[in-house]
Amino acid sequence: MRPDQVLRYRIERGLSDKTASSIRSLLRMASKIRISGCVGRWPELAGQVREIKEKSAAGLESLLEQAASRMEKNGFRVFRAATNREALDYISGLVAGGLVIKSKSNAAKEIGLARVLEEKGCRVVESDLGDRICQLGNITPAHPIGPAIHVPVDRVAQIFSNELGGKIPADPSEIVGAARKLFRRNFLQMDVGITGANAIAADTGSVVLTENEGNIRLIAGLAPVHIVVAGIEKIVPTLEDAVKVAHTAAVYGAGQDIGTYITVITGPAEPAEVYVVLLEQGRWEALRENFEETLYCINCGSCLMECPVYLEIGENYGSRYVGGIGVLQSTFRESFQKALESGLDLCLNCKTCINRCPVKIDTPRHILRLRRKAAPGRPPAEKILLGRQKAGPQGEGAAFLIRGAERLLGKRDEALHGWRLRRPLGSVDCRRLMPSATKKTFLAGQRGFTLPGAGTRVAFFTGCLINLFCGEIGDSALSLLRRLGVEAAVPRRQMCCSMPNLAAGDWEGALAMITANIDLFEREGADAVVTACATCGSTLREYPVLLDGDPRWHARAVSFAGRVMDITVFLSGLPGIKNFRGEFPSSVTYHDPCHLARAQGVREEPRALLAGIPGLKLAEMSDPDACCGFGGAFSLKFYQLACGIGSKKAASIAGSGADTVSTGCPGCVVHLRDVLQREGMKLKVMHTVEILEKALTGNRGGVRDGRPAGGKSR
Amino acid sequence: MDGRLVEKAVKSLEERGIRVCLADSGAGALEMIGEIIRSGPVALSNDEYIAGLGLCQMLRAGKIEAFVAGGDTVPRDPAGGESESLSKADRRDRLARALEGAAWGVTGAAAIAADTGSILIMEEGGCSHLVSALPPAHLVVAGAGCITPTLGEALSRCRQLSRRSLNRPLAGRISIISGPSMTADIQGVPVKGMHGPLEVHLVLVREEGKEAGAAV
Ligand code: SF4
Numbered sequence: 045m046r047p048d049q050v051l052r053y054r055i056e057r058g059l060s061d062k063t064a065s066s067i068r069s070l071l072r073m074a075s076k077i078r079i080s081g082c083v084g085r086w087p088e089l090a091g092q093v094r095e096i097k098e099k100s101a102a103g104l105e106s107l108l109e110q111a112a113s114r115m116e117k118n119g120f121r122v123f124r125a126a127t128n129r130e131a132l133d134y135i136s137g138l139v140a141g142g143l144v145i146k147s148k149s150n151a152a153k154e155i156g157l158a159r160v161l162e163e164k165g166c167r168v169v170e171s172d173l174g175d176r177i178c179q180l181g182n183i184t185p186a187h188p189i190g191p192a193i194h195v196p197v198d199r200v201a202q203i204f205s206n207e208l209g210g211k212i213p214a215d216p217s218e219i220v221g222a223a224r225k226l227f228r229r230n231f232l233q234m235d236v237g238i239t240g241a242n243a244i245a246a247d248t249g250s251v252v253l254t255e256n257e258g259n260i261r262l263i264a265g266l267a268p269v270h271i272v273v274a275g276i277e278k279i280v281p282t283l284e285d286a287v288k289v290a291h292t293a294a295v296y297g298a299g300q301d302i303g304t305y306i307t308v309i310t311g312p313a314e315p316a317e318v319y320v321v322l323l324e325q326g327r328w329e330a331l332r333e334n335f336e337e338t339l340y341c342i343n344c345g346s347c348l349m350e351c352p353v354y355l356e357i358g359e360n361y362g363s364r365y366v367g368g369i370g371v372l373q374s375t376f377r378e379s380f381q382k383a384l385e386s387g388l389d390l391c392l393n394c395k396t397c398i399n400r401c402p403v404k405i406d407t408p409r410h411i412l413r414l415r416r417k418a419a420p421g422r423p424p425a426e427k428i429l430l431g432r433q434k435a436g437p438q439g440e441g442a443a444f445l446i447r448g449a450e451r452l453l454g455k456r457d458e459a460l461h462g463w464r465l466r467r468p469l470g471s472v473d474c475r476r477l478m479p480s481a482t483k484k485t486f487l488a489g490q491r492g493f494t495l496p497g498a499g500t501r502v503a504f505f506t507g508c509l510i511n512l513f514c515g516e517i518g519d520s521a522l523s524l525l526r527r528l529g530v531e532a533a534v535p536r537r538q539m540c541c542s543m544p545n546l547a548a549g550d551w552e553g554a555l556a557m558i559t560a561n562i563d564l565f566e567r568e569g570a571d572a573v574v575t576a577c578a579t580c581g582s583t584l585r586e587y588p589v590l591l592d593g594d595p596r597w598h599a600r601a602v603s604f605a606g607r608v609m610d611i612t613v614f615l616s617g618l619p620g621i622k623n624f625r626g627e628f629p630s631s632v633t634y635h636d637p638c639h640l641a642r643a644q645g646v647r648e649e650p651r652a653l654l655a656g657i658p659g660l661k662l663a664e665m666s667d668p669d670a671c672c673g674f675g676g677a678f679s680l681k682f683y684q685l686a687c688g689i690g691s692k693k694a695a696s697i698a699g700s701g702a703d704t705v706s707t708g709c710p711g712c713v714v715h716l717r718d719v720l721q722r723e724g725m726k727l728k729v730m731h732t733v734e735i736l737e738k739a740l741t742g743n744r745g746g747v748r749d750g751r752p753a754g755g756k757s758r
Numbered sequence: 759m760d761g762r763l764v765e766k767a768v769k770s771l772e773e774r775g776i777r778v779c780l781a782d783s784g785a786g787a788l789e790m791i792g793e794i795i796r797s798g799p800v801a802l803s804n805d806e807y808i809a810g811l812g813l814c815q816m817l818r819a820g821k822i823e824a825f826v827a828g829g830d831t832v833p834r835d836p837a838g839g840e841s842e843s844l845s846k847a848d849r850r851d852r853l854a855r856a857l858e859g860a861a862w863g864v865t866g867a868a869a870i871a872a873d874t875g876s877i878l879i880m881e882e883g884g885c886s887h888l889v890s891a892l893p894p895a896h897l898v899v900a901g902a903g904c905i906t907p908t909l910g911e912a913l914s915r916c917r918q919l920s921r922r923s924l925n926r927p928l929a930g931r932i933s934i935i936s937g938p939s940m941t942a943d944i945q946g947v948p949v950k951g952m953h954g955p956l957e958v959h960l961v962l963v964r965e966e967g968k969e970a971g972a973a974v
Contacts, residue, residue, distance in 0.1 A: 074946070118930075173952055174943035193946055200944050216947040227953060232854060248928040258891060258939040258954025264931075265887045266854055268847065283917070283928065284910050291874070291909065301774070302874040302909075302936045305954070311930030313884025315846040 047384035048471070054385070058357025059684060064186045067194045068358060071187060072349050078299030079346065085301065089292045090402040096285045097340035097403050101331065104276065104339075107246045111279045112322065114249030118311045120318045124276075128155040128325050135271060136164060138319060142235030144168045147253075147260045148175060149240030150343050151273040151323050154364045154377060157238065169230050171259035173223060177203060187358070188345055188366060189298070227259070237267025241274035242293055242342070243286035244320075250283055250310040251320065254290035254303035264307055272309075272320045276327050277339035283308070289342050296402045297344035326376035335410055338372045340403040341365075347397035347407065352671045352689040353390045361387045368397055368407040375414055388414060390682065392675035392689075393547065394638040409589075415549035422548060425470050426677075430550050434557050437487055438540050439508030446512065447481050454478070460721055473683035477718040479513040486515040490534040501531040502614065503570035505584065507577035508540050509710035517710055520737035521576045521611055527740060528620045532574070535564050541580040544676055546590075558587055559597055562604045573604070576611045576733055578709035579676070582643035584608040610640060612650040612708060612732055626742030627659035628735055633702035634662065635693070635716065636669035637709035650708055650732045657739040665700035672707075674715035690719030697727065704728045706735055763872055764964065767905045770875030774937040775950075776958045780902075784811050787899055787963045791864075792816065794897060794959055798823035801860040801893060803886040808866055808899060827853055827863075828885025854888060863889035863955070867900035868919055868932070869912035870960075876909060876936040877960060880916050880929045887931050896935075896955040902964045909934070 045053075058065075083090075100107060112122045125131035132155055144166045146158060158168050170176045177192035178185050181203045185191035192200070198214040204222050205212045212222045239260050243252045251272050253260050264270060280286050287306060294303035312318040330338050348354045348367045362370025363378055363386040371391070375383040391411040398406055422430075428445070435441030450456075454463040457477065465474040486506055502525065510518040525532040539561050542554035561584070565573055575581045585608050587601040615621050632654055640646045647669070655662045673679060673689030693716070697705055705716055705727055716729045737743075768778050779794070781787035788811060800817055802808055804826050817824040844852065857863065868880035877898050879886050890896050906912045913932075920929045939954030950956045 070946075171953070172943070173941045177943065190943060190946065192943055195944075197945055216944040217949050219944060220941060220949040220952055224952060228858060232858065250928060256940045257952040259952075261887070261891045261933065262953055265884055265891050284913050287909065287913060287934070301770075302876060302934075304774075304935070304937045304940055306876075306934035306936075308928075308932035308934070309930070310928045310932075311882070313850075313887065313930065315850065316884075 050385040054360040058360035063194050064358050067186050082295050082299040086295050093292045094403045096280050100280045101336040101339045107279045111246040118249045120320050122320045124322050126324050131155050131321050132160050139236050141165050144236045145171050145234045146238045148172045151240050151275050231262045236269045237263030238271045241278050243289040244279045245283040245286040248283045250308050252286040252290050254306045256304040270318045275323045292402050293342050293344045296346040330376040337405050346400045350396045356688045394671035395642040416551050419549035433540050434553050438511040471681045476683050479714050481512045482515050486511045486518045501570050502572045502574045503568045504532050504534045505573050505575040507580040514710045517731045520734045524737050528618045541583040543583045562600050573608045574611050574614045578637035578640035581610045582639035610646050616649045624739045628657045628739045629659035630704045631661045631663050631702040632704045632706050633665045633700035635707040637712050638671050640708045641669040663700040663702040665696040672712050672715050674711045694719050694723045706732045708732050764902050767872035774875040778960045781963045787961050799860045800824040800862040801827045801889050803865040803889045804828035805866040827889050857892040860893040862895045863893040864897045865890050867898050869915040870905045871909040871912040873908045876934045878912050879933045882930045895957040897959040899961045902962050
């Protein structure tokens with residue numbers, strides 16, 4: 045099977061497992077407040093651990109030497125395994141057979157240790173209760189934190205009754221009591237114990253482990269042979285650092301002030317032997333290719349809790365490590381093919397995970413970087429479309445293809461002002477409601493000159509979506525600016541911000557457009573570059589990062605990016621913005637675009653602008669900054685996923701009781717309109733500037749179902 | 759002694775589910791332990807501080823079975839075999855079985871972290887580790903002098919104690935304990951006592967000028 049076929053299969057499998065999906069939602073709801081409260085009580089941990097991990101990755105070679113020699117001195121046997129195979133062979137050589145008791149260990153899972161030992165004839169017992177329930181009942185784990193949380197209590201009782209004999213009542217405490225006895229028998233007969241490590245302290249040569257149940261402590265205290273398997277990225281400079289990592293994992297992973305147990309093992313409990321297997325597989329490659337951030341991960345799982353894709357399909361997103369970070373790990377630790385199969389294309393770039401991550405790993409950015417390798421394998425139609433992007437201003441190079449597709453392959457939906465494909469085209473779903481391209485693009489409709497305003501002069505960065513499909517948003521933006529006395533130029537030759545190309549891995553195309561934009565807007569010489577597209581705005585502001593290390597362009601990119609501003613931020617600073625002539629008598633809920641709220645930190649301005657409008661009642665929805673599921677090409681290629689994510693958004697919107705949704709990104713506007721009509725909801729979706737303009741000019745206009753009337757370019 | 763530090767530590771420890779009693783002297787501590795431990799067998803870690811308190815004698819006087827685990831002391835073989843001839847592995851095995859039958863494990867503490875509410879038990883051989891891990895209830899007796907403001911400082915204290923008494927950077931084991939053993943793996947219901955103790959008690963002795971027992 046091709047990687048994209050494997051991925052589709054995994055998506056299907058994830059979407060069809062409703063039990064697991066409801067568990068994920070429940071766990072998310074249950075842990076959300078607990079985790080954020082707990083993180084608030086330990087504000088200094090995240091920054092400290094980030095620093096520890098930066099230092100560790102930068103000095104990994106010498107730390108590894110130091111840790112290994114210190115541990116040898118402490119009486120451990122240390123084995124450096126260059127590959128998974130080496131680790132497996134070494135451990136197989138140590139374990140002759142008998143009873144092996146395991147705790148949860150990412151590295152053991154990574155190398156597939158349990159299976160290999162079982163094949164050797166060992167009896168392998170998982171000692172984490174949830175894992176043991178799954179193991180005994182032959183049940184697929186539902187969640188990394190609560191693997192058996194979906195198993196009904198009477199089924200669990202039955203599983204342990206079968207093991208112990210007798211009948212255990214279907215009550216969690218009774219079962220735990222019985223399971224404890226059963227486990228104890230195992231522990232007292234254990235031949236070999238296997239654990240991972242949360243961290244390894246190089247200065248003292250200590251293995252540090254955290255947990256709540258106490259199984260790791262029993263392994264560490266009772267195993268005649270204790271094998272620790274850990275990736276070399278777990279090594280940190282000092283004991284204090286290592287304990288901090290373990291502490292942070294509990295705070296961010298479980299919302300616990302500290303794990304019940306942190307065990308620091310610095311010497312074997314005689315006569316027991318301790319073996320430490322340090323796994324190198326793929327770690328050096330990650331470092332060499334400047335993906336050192338991926339080695340900062342402390343496996344707390346916090347990023348998963350709010351990841352829209354993970355919430356939809358669970359462990360099907362990722363490989364041996366789960367989620368977006370798991371895709372990154374699999375690139376280096378497994379193969380690029382595995383990364384493709386496990387969802388390199390699924391990241392929506394919503395940036396939710398970065399906020400949640402204690403070490404602030406920029407997973408979306410690294411995923412974009414890796415997609416570069418995927419570019420040559422894209423389907424021909426996609427390559428042609430992307431290639432056309434740089435052939436003309438914002439989307440115009442590909443406009444004839446898009447218009448042609450609508451005319452030849454599309455079926456118009458008059459009521460919804462859009463169209464759908466008659467039958468699927470490549471991976472594009474025919475249920476997706478597409479916006480119709482306007483006859484004349486927004487840019488083509490602009491005068492070639494600007495009327496001088498009273499003061500500030502800005503350049504308006506339009507963006508492909510506004511240029512081709514949502515001209516009315518651009519009209520409102522310009523009308524607002526000009527009414528408030530701002531001279532707004534609209535450079536005719538402006539190019540796409542480059543996000544579609546970056547997202548598909550076409551860096552060459554992207555860089556051509558990026559440099560063209562910098563050049564063009566420099567010549568424009570405006571005080572600010574204003575945009576009404578959240579995604580364009582965030583991409584433009586990332587130009588310096590994208591051109592990092594380019595001596596010709598970097599400084600220019602910095603100065604350009606410094607002038608880019610979301611239109612709501614710019615408007616908030618204008619004196620006339622409160623002089624409303626009309627009103628907007630509606631209940632409005634505001635959806636935070638990912639690329640405005642998280643990428644640019646703009647949350648307050650649009651709300652304040654809306655709240656100032658006479659007659660307008662601002663009704664907050666729950667999770668206003670949760671992603672709507674658009675993600676550009678994502679919503680075309682993975683429509684079902686985009687709709688699943690969108691449904692959750694629709695439920696939040698419905699809960700607000702509002703009759704209008706306002707948002708700051710034309711992408712969100714397009715997607716939300718499709719999502720809401722699917723859900724049978726009759727709300728209007730408008731860009732914030734459209735509402736503002738109507739209130740400011742007093743021209744409310746009629747608002748037809750879902751689409752404002754009077755779009756001038758229509 | 760810093761009263762506010764003690765107060766803060768007690769608050770955090772209790773938030774973690776550890777039951778704390780404050781005693782003003784060793785004698786007071788013994789009295790409190792007598793109230794808490796009503797039946798045996800009781801396993802005591804081989805710890806100077808605990809030995810100095812005379813806890814073992816007190817328990818036995820109250821007709822509660824008590825034994826010291828670790829060091830040279832090996833619990834009596836129920837079958838009546840000789841202790842001296844046992845191999846290290848057999849001794850350990852027998853210790854584990856004796857602890858498995860114990861109702862209480864009693865240890866000292868090397869440090870207590872006030873910020874996280876954690877008890878740090880440090881030792882070289884691994885006996886205190888088992889005393890605090892196997893029995894269903896764990897009682898810690900420690901002087902309030904071992905309380906440090908933060909977990910980081912508690913670790914520094916462990917380093918100092920290791921240097922002083924072992925002349926090594928760090929002793930073989932530190933167990934950082936912040937509550938009773940827990941699981942929520944069955945339908946998310948929290949249950950205590952999965953693999954470790956269901957109860958953790960701390961008797962904190964506020965004795966002026968006396969250094970806490972560091973179980974190394
Ligand atoms: S990437 Fe995810 S699992 Fe790793 S440290 Fe960050 S939040 Fe935790």
